[in-house]
Amino acid sequence: MGASKTTRVQNMKKYNSIIYIVSLACAGLIFTGCATNQATAPIPANSGHLIVTRVANFGSDLSLVLSIDGKDVGSFTEGRQYSGYLPAGQHVLIARVDPFQAGKHPGRKTITVQAGHTYSYTAAWS
Incomplete structure (x- = not known):
């Protein structure tokens, strides 16, 4: 009877130690995430x-696929947007839907970027 009680106490100590270690690891991950600063380019x-x-x-099941100068720069779902920098000069933007929708053609816009300016567009159905 005494040996059984001792074994139970030892198992509880091991269990408490494991919980303590896991708790510390979780807390460390949480605080690491809070303290991380993303370096901005x-x-x-x-x-x-x-x-x-x-x-x-x-459309909730549709993605906006954006290409700039013939190169896809991203596929954007609900609540997402493209934000990037383009060298000064002329650029061709093409916005299309994925998956492809019959009768819907990609939108095309040519812009001339000037240094230091911001250009903002909203992609919508027409």
Whole structure:
């Protein structure tokens, strides 16, 4: 009877130690996440800021795919937007829907970016 009680006490001590270690690990992860500062990249010289936002009623099962100068820069779902810097000069923006919707053609816009300016567009159905 005494040996059984001793074994139970030892098992409880091991269990409490494991809980303590796991709790410390979780707390460490939480505080690490809070203390992390994401390094922001410096704004490129001679560039303009482009923001393309997806309109709220775009469609929950649809993504906005944005390409700039023939290169896809992202696929954006609900609540997401593109935000990036383009070198000064002329650029072609193409916005299309994924998955493809019959009868809907990609939107195309040519912009001339000036250094230090911000260009903001909202992608919507037309």
